[in-house]
Structures are given as C-alpha cells and as structure tokens.
Amino acid sequence: MEVYDLLFFVEVLIGGLLSGVMYSLVAIGFVLIYKTSGVLNFAQGAMLLFAALTFVSLVERGLAVPLAIGLTLLIMVALGFAIERSVLRPLVNRSPMTLFMATLGLSYIIEGAAQLVWGTQVHGLDLGISDVPFEIAGIFISTFDLAAAGIAAAMVAGLSAFFYWTRIGLAFRAVADDQFAALAVGLRLSRIWGSVWTAAGFVALVAGLLWGARLGVQFSLSLVVLKALPVLVLGGFDSILGAIVGGLIVGAGEKLAEVYLGPFVGGGIEGWFAYVLALGFLLLRPAGLFGTKLVERV
Amino acid sequence: MTLFSRIAGVAVAATLTLGTAAVQADEQHFPMQSYRVGPYAAGGTGFFGGFIDYLNLINTRDGGVNGVKLTWSEGETQYEVEKGVEVYERLKGNPGIAAWNPLSVGIAYAMIDRITQDKAPLITINHGRTDTTDGRVFPYVFPLLLNPYSETSGIVNYVAAKEGGLDKLKGKKIVVLYHGSPYGKETIPIYQLLAEKYGFTLSQIEVPHPGNEQQAQWLQIRRERPDYVVLRGWGVMNPVALKTAQKTGFPASKIIGNVWSNSEEDVIPAADAAVGYTAITTQASGAKYPVVQEIVKTVYDAGKGNLDDKKRIGSVYHNLGIVNGILNVEAVRIAQKKFGNRTLTGDEVRWGFEHLQLDPARVEALGAKDLFHSINVTWKNHEGDGYVTFQQWDGAKWNVVSDWIAPDWALLRPIIEKSSEAYAAEKGLQLRTGEDAQAASN
Incomplete structure (x- = not known):
C-alpha cells in the first residue's frame, strides 16, 4: 500500500469513527430507557426531531439561545412525564412487544405534533461551530465532528457520574437491576420512569442540536433513528459503553465498506451494511458486545 | 406558524374539499x-x-x-x-x-x-x-x-460554456453524485453517453436514501479530484452534500445542482457551505x-x-x-x-x-x-x-448567472425514441399517429 493510499484509508477511518460518535449520541437515548424500563423506545428519533424543531423555532421567534435551550428542556421534561403518565403507566406489566408497538405509535404522534405546532419548513441551525476542516499530514479532519465527539464524551461522563454518584442514579440502577425488588424497598417506579424519559429528552435535545446543525432541522432528523438500531444490536441495548463502542464500529465499518467494497457491488451500500455488521454480531453475541445476558427460568 | 393557523388551514382545506365535492x-x-x-x-x-x-x-x-x-x-x-x-x-x-x-x-x-x-x-x-x-x-x-435527459444535456452544455466550448470538455473529470432511487438513477445512461461523446472522464457515485450521511462518498470524490461535481439529490441529501463537500475541502463553486437540488430548502440548512453553489432551473x-x-x-x-x-x-x-x-x-x-x-x-x-x-x-x-x-x-x-438557466446562491438569495440555454434535443430524441419503442414492443402497443392524436373522446 502506497503512502497516499494509507493516508486515504486513515482519513476514511477517522471520518467513520467521528460519524459513529454521532450515531452513538442517538443510541444513548435508547439505552437510558431500555436500561431502566426494558422498553425499546422507537420514538427516540421523533423526540430528537421535536427537541430540535422546538429549539430552532423558539430562537427564530427571538428567544436568546440559553433561554431557548432551557425552555426546550422544560418542554422535553413535560413530554417525558406525559409519556410516562399516558402511555407507559396504563401499559405496565404488558409484554415488551406491546410496549415497543406503543412507542412506534408514539413516534408518529410526536412527529405529527411537531409539524402541526412548528410547521414543515426546513430550518438552518448554526451552533457557532465552524465546519471548515483542518489538515494534519494531508488528512482532513472536520472541526464540527471533533467538537461533536467532545460534547458526546462530556455527556457520557456526565451521565456516568449521575448514575454512579447520585441517589436518583442509584435508584435508576436499582430499577434496572430488578423492578420488583426496587418496588419492594419503596422506590416509586412511576417517578423514576418519568425522570428517565426526561433524561432521554435531554439526550434527544443534545443529539437533535448536533444532528440539526449537520442536516438542517427538518423531518428527516427523525430518520437518524435508523442509524442507531444497528449500533444498539452491536453494542447491547442496556450499555452506554456499548452504544459508544457500537457507534464507532458501525461508523468506521460502513464508511470503509462503502469506499472499499462499494465499487464492486455498484455502490450505495452503507445504508444496509451497518445492518449486515449488526446481524453478524448478533449471531456471535446475541446480547451485543456489552449487553447483559438475559437468563430466564422457563 | 401557530397551532391555531394550522388548524384554521386544515378547516379551510376541508371546506374547499367539501365545496368541490358538489x-x-x-x-x-x-x-x-x-x-x-x-x-x-x-x-x-x-x-x-x-x-x-x-x-x-x-x-x-x-x-x-x-x-x-x-x-x-x-x-x-x-x-x-x-x-x-x-x-x-x-x-x-x-x-x-x-x-x-x-x-x-x-x-x-x-x-x-x-x-x-x-x-x-x-x-x-x-x-x-x-x-x-x-x-x-x-x-x-x-x-x-x-425531462431528465434534457436536464443532463443542459448541465453538460453549461459546464462546457464555462470551460470555453464543448471541445474543451475533453480530459475533464466530472463526478455525478446521485440519490439512490429510480429518480436518481434515471440519468446514468445519458451521462455515460455524453461522456463518450465529449471525451470527459465520468464517475457516478450513489448516495443511499435519504442521504443524511455522505462522508464516504465525498472522500471518494476528494480522492478523484474532479473538475466538477453534479449533485442529483433530493430532500435532505442536498444540504448534507454541500456541508460534507465543505468538510472534505471541495469548493461549492464547482458543484452544479440538478433541478431538484435548486431550492432555498436545499441551501439554507447548509449555511455558508452553500455560498457559490450553482444549480439548473427552468423558472427563475x-x-x-x-x-x-x-x-x-x-x-x-x-x-x-x-x-x-x-x-x-x-x-x-x-x-x-x-x-x-x-x-x-x-x-x-x-x-x-x-x-x-x-x-x-x-x-x-x-x-x-x-x-x-x-x-x-x-x-x-x-x-x-x-x-x-x-x-x-x-x-x-x-x-x-x-x-434552462442557471442560478447561484449568494448566501441570501439565488441570482441568475446564465442566459436561457437549450439542451441538445436533436441528440436526445433518437435515444428517447429507442427507449419508448422498446417499451411499446414490450407492452404490445401500437405507435400513435398524428391522426390518432387529433381525436379526443368526450
């Protein structure tokens, strides 16, 4: 391999890893809810769209950015508790498939509500982070993607600290380990679920702003959920570390496949290659790389 | 737009629909x-x-x-x-x-x-x-x-005009970045034909639907170092293409958008990455x-x-x-x-x-x-x-940057007829005559 080819390979790899971080951002929202309630929340993409659309619409109506972030967060908190009250609580003790279908329906409702309230127009979103690349040894690296990776790292660190060093974090983990035992020691499940959905709303806001700055704030934002699913299969549905590692593997894998395998099969393969990768892992490790192995007495 | 105005809009639409029923x-x-x-x-x-x-x-x-x-x-x-x-x-x-x-x-x-x-x-x-x-x-x-072939011809003619004539296309390199759908693939054969006719090097790269991730495609483009990139996108694919082009160091002024990559919705989300981008249009x-x-x-x-x-x-x-x-x-x-x-x-x-x-x-x-x-x-x-004409985005609005340009209809017509006649043969259709066309049923 010549030096130029090697540099190109490294550039594709770095680009893929940085894209993977963006996928992880979405996947973390899924993990939070799955970890504590066992629900695969298909509405996470719609929440991301709703958060970004709310933020950008408030800013366009003249609100200062910090105020818009605060207000959007409040709205996401209200949304989180509303979902807990109106969807999850009535369906408690139903099968995981029922809950999954409920979140699928929820995603359509949130998407529709977002467009009904804020309209269907495409919005630009400038976070003040330049996207002009810088060059190291002939390799172009995106400033924006690096900043996004930094924000993701800070968010993961913050969530980890929250889980391990706060009382409510401890309660989250207790519920994740055993809901019945948690109830038996007096934890209020409904309040914890509401808090988890709020946390997922916060993740949706952060992911929505970063993805919105990349794509523009528009309906297609909700489709980024499709990028998170293989990440979850690969990393495990209940592991934040798994979401990060899974995102990196999916991002790097699909970019390398598109560049090096794509030309042999007509190109355009990255959309489904991530799922091939996830399926491969699923056959070898059904719980994903870092997911909890489920053992049930039957 | 407020929730009230949306609801009012729906009510008006319903009224119109009811009105038209009778x-x-x-x-x-x-x-x-x-x-x-x-x-x-x-x-x-x-x-x-x-x-x-x-x-x-x-x-x-x-x-x-x-x-x-x-x-x-x-x-x-x-x-x-x-x-x-x-x-x-x-x-x-x-x-x-x-x-x-x-x-x-x-x-x-x-x-x-x-x-x-x-x-x-x-x-x-x-x-x-x-x-x-x-x-x-x-x-x-x-x-x-x-039609899509005329659009292709119009874009190639515009690039040729920028280069100083159709003969100057020889040796140039053009990449077509297309949406992974029947719409996106429609022009693959005509670009190949025009590349052979005018002697430019052609590479056509697919972006999977919906096109919200294009890092791999633009790195390939950067490696190929083309003179122009034709963007044949739709929806979110367009702003992402412009942003990713900027991210990989490809200038927007060398990207020519097709007729479904030419709207304000395609450039506003891309912000400064879209400044200097040019696109074909049939209407100003x-x-x-x-x-x-x-x-x-x-x-x-x-x-x-x-x-x-x-x-x-x-x-x-x-x-x-x-x-x-x-x-x-x-x-x-x-x-x-x-x-x-x-x-x-x-x-x-x-x-x-x-x-x-x-x-x-x-x-x-x-x-x-x-x-x-x-x-x-x-x-x-x-x-x-x-x-067709071409318009360039200055960060706030589109500006027309060419005269009205005619696609090469004479070149395209035999190719179109070949395809339509094959369709007719496949479906067992009789070719219509001018006399058939004059008749209309009431």
Whole structure:
C-alpha cells in the first residue's frame, strides 16, 4: 500500500469513527430507557426531531439561545412525564412487544405534533461551530465532528457520574437491576420512569442540536433513528459503553465498506451494511458486545 | 406558524374539499396528490401552494377560464407511492378532472397504466420518466419543460460554456453524485453517453436514501479530484452534500445542482457551505414577475394565499408551482378553443396539452416574462423543448448567472425514441399517429 493510499484509508477511518460518535449520541437515548424500563423506545428519533424543531423555532421567534435551550428542556421534561403518565403507566406489566408497538405509535404522534405546532419548513441551525476542516499530514479532519465527539464524551461522563454518584442514579440502577425488588424497598417506579424519559429528552435535545446543525432541522432528523438500531444490536441495548463502542464500529465499518467494497457491488451500500455488521454480531453475541445476558427460568 | 393557523388551514382545506365535492357543470377539476407533511413537505407545500395560488388568481381575477371555474381537492401522500395510488383511486371519481400533477416520480410511474386507461393527462413537470416525452407511445404523460435527459444535456452544455466550448470538455473529470432511487438513477445512461461523446472522464457515485450521511462518498470524490461535481439529490441529501463537500475541502463553486437540488430548502440548512453553489432551473425565483405580483395583490392581500409563510412567495418551489399552474390552465384554454367553453373531458385536455405552444410573447402576456422561457408541446413531443438557466446562491438569495440555454434535443430524441419503442414492443402497443392524436373522446 502506497503512502497516499494509507493516508486515504486513515482519513476514511477517522471520518467513520467521528460519524459513529454521532450515531452513538442517538443510541444513548435508547439505552437510558431500555436500561431502566426494558422498553425499546422507537420514538427516540421523533423526540430528537421535536427537541430540535422546538429549539430552532423558539430562537427564530427571538428567544436568546440559553433561554431557548432551557425552555426546550422544560418542554422535553413535560413530554417525558406525559409519556410516562399516558402511555407507559396504563401499559405496565404488558409484554415488551406491546410496549415497543406503543412507542412506534408514539413516534408518529410526536412527529405529527411537531409539524402541526412548528410547521414543515426546513430550518438552518448554526451552533457557532465552524465546519471548515483542518489538515494534519494531508488528512482532513472536520472541526464540527471533533467538537461533536467532545460534547458526546462530556455527556457520557456526565451521565456516568449521575448514575454512579447520585441517589436518583442509584435508584435508576436499582430499577434496572430488578423492578420488583426496587418496588419492594419503596422506590416509586412511576417517578423514576418519568425522570428517565426526561433524561432521554435531554439526550434527544443534545443529539437533535448536533444532528440539526449537520442536516438542517427538518423531518428527516427523525430518520437518524435508523442509524442507531444497528449500533444498539452491536453494542447491547442496556450499555452506554456499548452504544459508544457500537457507534464507532458501525461508523468506521460502513464508511470503509462503502469506499472499499462499494465499487464492486455498484455502490450505495452503507445504508444496509451497518445492518449486515449488526446481524453478524448478533449471531456471535446475541446480547451485543456489552449487553447483559438475559437468563430466564422457563 | 401557530397551532391555531394550522388548524384554521386544515378547516379551510376541508371546506374547499367539501365545496368541490358538489362540482357544478361548468367547472374544471384538479385533483392533487400533495404532500404537506413528511420528509419532503417543504417541496410539497411550496409547489402545491404555488399551483393553488395560480388557480385562485384565475378564479378571482378572471372568473375562471372563459367562465369555467377551476376547482381542486387534495389528498395527502407524504410522497409515498402507495398513498399516492390510494389518493388517485379515491379522487378519480370527481367530475371534470383536467389533469393529475403528483410531483413524484414514484407515484407517476405507478399511475401510467391507470391514467392511460382512464384517459386523463399526467403532468410530471421537470421530472418523470424520460421516454414519456414520446407522445407516440405515451399519449397521456407530459414531462413538461424538462425531462431528465434534457436536464443532463443542459448541465453538460453549461459546464462546457464555462470551460470555453464543448471541445474543451475533453480530459475533464466530472463526478455525478446521485440519490439512490429510480429518480436518481434515471440519468446514468445519458451521462455515460455524453461522456463518450465529449471525451470527459465520468464517475457516478450513489448516495443511499435519504442521504443524511455522505462522508464516504465525498472522500471518494476528494480522492478523484474532479473538475466538477453534479449533485442529483433530493430532500435532505442536498444540504448534507454541500456541508460534507465543505468538510472534505471541495469548493461549492464547482458543484452544479440538478433541478431538484435548486431550492432555498436545499441551501439554507447548509449555511455558508452553500455560498457559490450553482444549480439548473427552468423558472427563475423571486417575486418581481408580474404574475407573482398579481398573486400577491389578488390572492394574498385578500387572505386567500396558500402559503402559511409569506416569505416563501417567489421561492423556487412556489414559482415552479405557479409555472405549473400556467401550463395547466393554458392547456385547458387551448382545448376550449377547439371543444367549447365548458367542462372538458380528460382526453380533451390531453389534446390541449398536445397543442400547448407558448412563445416568449405569450409568456410575457401571461405576466411570466423571464420567469420561464417558452414551451412548444406537440403530439409527438410531450416535453415541449423547455429552456434552462442557471442560478447561484449568494448566501441570501439565488441570482441568475446564465442566459436561457437549450439542451441538445436533436441528440436526445433518437435515444428517447429507442427507449419508448422498446417499451411499446414490450407492452404490445401500437405507435400513435398524428391522426390518432387529433381525436379526443368526450
């Protein structure tokens, strides 16, 4: 391999890893809810769209950015508790498939509500982070993607600290380990679920702003959920570390496949290659790389 | 836009739909498979908004077309083929249907057999299946103004003009970045043919739907170091392409967008990454044209405008909708000259489209001088030899940067006929003659 080819390979790899971080951002929202309630929340993409659309619409109506972030967060908190009250609580003790279908329906409702309230127009979103690349040894690296990776790292660190060093974090983990035992020691499940959905709303806001700055704030934002699913299969549905590692593997894998395998099969393969990768892992490790192995007495 | 205004809009739309259900004798109806929600809503609201605004103008200002009132009804498709077909089946029973305008390649493909059987024109302005240009094989389909092959030829001619002539294309390298859909793939063969003819090196790279991730494609482009990239995108693919081009160091000034990559919605989300980007168009943007001004005065000032956001008046999709309205209405007007000032059948309106000849003087009389150039549809040529121009984004608005350019129709016609004749042979269709085209059922 010549030096130029090697540099190109490294550039594709770095680009893929940085894209993977963006996928992880979405996947973390899924993990939070799955970890504590066992629900695969298909509405996470719609929440991301709703958060970004709310933020950008408030800013366009003249609100200062910090105020818009605060207000959007409040709205996401209200949304989180509303979902807990109106969807999850009535369906408690139903099968995981029922809950999954409920979140699928929820995603359509949130998407529709977002467009009904804020309209269907495409919005630009400038976070003040330049996207002009810088060059190291002939390799172009995106400033924006690096900043996004930094924000993701800070968010993961913050969530980890929250889980391990706060009382409510401890309660989250207790519920994740055993809901019945948690109830038996007096934890209020409904309040914890509401808090988890709020946390997922916060993740949706952060992911929505970063993805919105990349794509523009528009309906297609909700489709980024499709990028998170293989990440979850690969990393495990209940592991934040798994979401990060899974995102990196999916991002790097699909970019390398598109560049090096794509030309042999007509190109355009990255959309489904991530799922091939996830399926491969699923056959070898059904719980994903870092997911909890489920053992049930039957 | 407030929740109240949305609800009010829905109520008005419902009223219009109910109103049109009881269609009277002298009314001409336009069923619309529109998309006002979903991933392509921005394009749908602009286009159908412009179309309806023009129909409203004709009703309000002129009392309809020679006394025949124009009516319409909408069915939401979200740009999905199955929903488009369902809306077709639901609305096709409405009396006095003039033409169908789905603004979707997928829905249009699914409708060809149906509208042929039902004898109603299907308008695919600026898009659609290229070989439907051949009216000998496709009597009811009209890819008005610009079919995909003409668009390709127009773009190559523009690049050649920038380089100093068609002979200067030899040795140049062009990459076509296309949407991974039937629409995106439609032009693959014609780019190959033009590359062979003019001697430029060609690479065509697919972006999987919806196109929200393009790092790999643009790194490939960076490695190939092309002179130009043609962006054949749709929806979110376009701003992402421009942003990723910037991220990988490719200048926007070397990217030429196709006719579905030329709207404000394609460039605004890309912010400064889109400055200097150029795209082809069949109609200019802006609100300075007399017909657009009349719509503002007659329709919007009376509170009857279809766009929620008045800032979108004169945008690319809105103006395309207005031009589409002009072409539909003029086809009805032309058909009325032959068949009388009454509600026409779909087949009679088809005859009108096959005689839709608007020279620059007539375009000016319609208040659309410089909005679009002209059209010359015949029973054989359902595209009508539309001219194209190129516009460049300066960060705030589009500016026209070329004259009206003619695609190389003579070069394209035999290729189109070859394809359409193969379709006819496959389906066992008899080629239509000029005599067949003159007859219209009522």
